[in-house]
Amino acid sequence: MFELRPRGGGPAPVAVFSLGRQVLPRTAVEEDPDLLHAARAWLAARGSRELRAVDETGSSICAERFTLSDLGSSATQAVRKVITLAPSNAELVASLGCFERVIACEDSSDSPPETAKCERLGPDLGPDLDRVAELRPDLVFSSLSVPGMERIVTGLRARGVPQRVLAPRSITDVIAEVRLAGADLGVPDRAEEVVAAMEAEAAALRQARPPRAAKVYLEWWPRPMFTPGAACFTNNLIELAGGINVFADRPGASVEITPAELVAADPDICFVSWCGVALEKLDPDNLIRRPGLEALRAARAGRVIRLDERYSGRPGPHMLEAARIMARAIASL
Structure with missing residues (x-):
């Protein structure tokens, strides 16, 4: 729920957003069309690319698929700064x-x-x-x-x-964004070199995968517990490593789960990769000792591994290092 504070002051109407529907006061949208841009940006940050804006009565204001290019604006001159x-x-x-x-x-x-x-x-x-x-x-x-x-x-x-x-x-999106950035910066040939290197690395990882995919839990944050959902690039990294994300069916890019849900998912191996936390400060024992996870088989067996968030959480040319780290751990199962 959001308060929409008018630029000129006065009462603040309320908007309510979810992945499935965004409720906005029709009058506010008519007065400030940028509210729809704000709704698109809110959705994109949660992995969605589909706007379903309705007014207070449930009548449609705007229903469309959008792209990230719709949210930005082009440089007006050569990009030097x-x-x-x-x-x-x-x-x-x-x-x-x-x-x-x-x-x-x-x-x-x-x-x-x-x-x-x-x-x-x-x-x-x-x-x-x-x-x-x-x-x-x-x-x-x-x-x-x-x-x-x-x-x-x-x-x-x-x-x-x-x-x-x-x-x-x-990963396909990352490669597309490398090319877009290369065009923005006037270095398309260099962008193609980066893309070729990423594609070759991904192909090598894919070829080395074990015949049976391991069930993987990757933890973005311990309290509350957050993990990648269906709309996260990390699913590709896990797949290249020879695994499958146990929460890949959950909508959104990052989803909150409970200890009981993790126990029910029964992963073969867990990776702690907390956002913004340095590798040396990641604590696998936090997951092993956490209340509610006493029956988590992977934790009981000590199959909880540190994973540097600088690779797993940063979508770009270095992200495939996360897949290599996970692949080594999965191969040891």
């Missing part, structure tokens, strides 16, 4: 050999090493968008890979800042 607003986007620009154009990034970007010299704009879910506008970038690479980032995309739009919005749901 770039801002990245997600660690995966910084790595993408670097893979294209263009990081020298990056003038600022959000706080959690740590690769390539040159990020240390960039101006920092604040946390990934709350960068200083006024400062972004002041820097007058030719293009911002924004993201909708995490719920909450829709506020950034809509905030950039409100400030008239050109942006390429990235939110891949599969």
